Amino acid sequence: MKRIVIGLILGIFCFPVCGVTGQLEPMGDVPIPKGNLQTTEKVELGKKLFFDRRLSGDGTMSCATCHDPKQSYSDGLEISLNYPTTRNWRNSPTIINAAFQLYLFHDGRAASLEEQALFPMMSAFEMNQNLDFMEEEIRSVPEYVEEFTTVFGDPDITRDRIAMAIAAFERSLISGDALLDRLLRGDESALSPEARQGYEIFIGKGKCADCHYGSKLADDRFHALQVEENPEHLKDPRIAATRRFVAKVSHFENYRTLAEDPGRFLITKDAKDWKAFRTPSLREIAGTAPYMHNGIYATLAEVIEFFNAGGGKSNTALKPLQLTAAEKKQLEIFLEEGLTGATTTFSYPKIP
Ligand code: HEC
Ligand code: HEC
Structure with missing residues (x-):
């Protein structure tokens, strides 16, 4: 009941941009700000x-x-x-x-x-x-x-x-008409049988749609999944300099000893946001490897393994999923096949 009420409130305030919790929607119209109309x-x-x-x-x-x-x-x-x-x-x-x-x-x-x-x-x-x-x-x-x-x-x-x-x-770079959009608009045979099973896992047993929902497959929130640090952060002093610099200009008190990426905490200084990162959209996911804020996972199979294990060490956002090998594969096929928009031709501009 509580979830329904929260869902309704969110739905009223940010539909169609954010969508209703857990519910997938086909690609909608691009929000254009009044102060910067498209021509x-x-x-x-x-x-x-x-x-x-x-x-x-x-x-x-x-x-x-x-x-x-x-x-x-x-x-x-x-x-x-x-x-x-x-x-x-x-x-x-x-x-x-x-x-x-x-x-x-x-x-x-x-x-x-x-x-x-x-x-x-x-x-x-x-x-x-x-x-x-x-x-x-x-x-x-x-x-x-x-x-x-x-x-x-x-x-x-x-x-x-x-x-x-x-x-x-x-705002002109929009990927619509993915196989998922066709399915959501009523074409029951849009996905291959395996991808279709993967879709059912995405919205069901895998609980992915708890956070990846709406038309962009994201909830506009931040979660601390405790994705492990990229070892490059520990090895390369130039990355340490960048990390400390960003923390310093974000008025993070102990920036000089900061050894990890504090995520959303840098902006809010709220303890619950320590190492929380924005839920990314999953559209076009087949083409945007490596994954996560620090690119730690090279493949979608690795990302699925991470979620199946219940996320990173001592996180409280996720629980183990107990997906079978076949279910993991189906989920991967859905992510790979279902979320890529129709290809459009691109022409490079001539720089004056
Ligand atoms: C509690 C909310 C939540 C749930 C549930 C969740 N995700 Fe995510 N997902 C996130 C967040 C937050 C990130 C970004 C983490 C980071 O960058 O460190 C993410 C990242 C990803 C990425 C990488 C995207 C990129 O562009 O790097 C993929 C792929 C993904 N999730 C798929 C899934 C799948 C598949 C499931 C279900 C098995 C799932 N997620 C469940 C919140 C969630
Ligand atoms: C040297 C590499 C680099 C260059 C050059 C660069 N970006 Fe980025 N861009 C990034 C990285 C890395 C991030 C993520 C940073 C973060 O989250 O702290 C990012 C994030 C973004 C985002 C946010 C996307 C999202 O989903 O939140 C947008 C939009 C963007 N860049 C646009 C631009 C534009 C416009 C330019 C040119 C004016 C530009 N970028 C130049 C590396 C770059």
């Missing part, structure tokens, strides 16, 4: 900026370096790429369907794509760019001046408008 020209401009290496301090990296269309808009690495001489500390998530996220980043530190876009540009270990300088670099390109005028009505090029155009481009 074809804006999306095209954002696409150019997304691939433009002027956005990084040394001109070697664009957003697409770590969110590569050829890697399902991720970079295929455990721990993402980095600005030269530094190292990143987390796995690069796909940008596909990021438009549906209520919280961005593994710890949810950004609330909109507009806000998010400036973080990597400023980040010392990602693009390490000076935003005042970047504005002047973009302003010095006549084609950009022309395009900003078309899109925003005047030639002013600001960091905020750059972020708005990039966000508009990201």
Whole structure:
């Protein structure tokens, strides 16, 4: 009863973005903020900026370096790429369907794509760019001046408008029409028999839909599953520097001795959020290995093994599932076959 009431309340307030607990839904419409309406020209401009290496301090990296269309808009690495001489500390998530996220980043530190876009540009270990300088670099390109005028009505090029155009481009990266969508819209034969059994495990015995539900298969919450640390964190002093730097700018008191990723705690300073991470969307999951905030699992089979064992050491969020070998395989087949959207052709922009 309590669950139904909570479900109803959540359903009323955030439908259709979050969905009702435990219930899967087909892909819905992309939420577009009133202050940044989509136009074809804006999306095209954002696409150019997304691939433009002027956005990084040394001109070697664009957003697409770590969110590569050829890697399902991720970079295929455990721990993402980095600005030269530094190292990143987390796995690069796909940008596909990021438009549906209520919280961005593994710890949810950004609330909109507009806000998010400036973080990597400023980040010392990602693009390490000076935003005042970047504005002047973009302003010095006549084609950009022309395009900003078309899109925003005047030639002013600001960091905020750059972020708005990039966000508009990201909102065009949506993966609909996966086999799961067809099933949920009533096509009972959309999935292969094995994937269909995997789907039943996903919403039943596997309890996956307790957290992975709605149309994006995520609950907009943070859970401490106690995924083990990536050993690279212990070995590489450059990662230690990054970790301590992020903790320091997040006003984490003991940042100098911090030896692990505190997750959501960095943002809320609430003990219950210690090592909690956002439930990721599972759409496009077949193409975005390795998995988890630190890329510790190379395959979906390893992730399923983790959940089947009841999660990491002394976590309280999960319980062992006792899935048989056949059930684990069916679940894997469902994740692999059911959640990938229809392929669309992609053309690279010509950078002015
Ligand atoms: C050097 C690699 C790198 C570059 C360059 C980079 N990113 Fe990222 N991106 C990451 C990593 C790593 C994360 C996750 C960080 C975290 O959660 O703390 C991330 C997270 C994101 C997210 C959040 C996705 C989600 O599901 O929460 C978005 C959106 C995003 N990046 C967009 C961009 C844009 C736009 C640019 C260019 C302005 C960019 N990124 C440049 C590595 C990179
Ligand atoms: C209590 C909530 C919860 C339940 C139940 C749950 N998950 Fe998750 N899942 C999460 C969170 C949180 C993460 C991110 C953990 C991290 O990054 O450290 C995650 C991560 C994942 C990932 C990796 C995604 C990526 O992009 O890296 C997969 C795959 C996944 N879950 C599948 C499943 C399956 C299959 C089940 C059922 C057997 C399941 N989950 C049950 C909360 C949950």
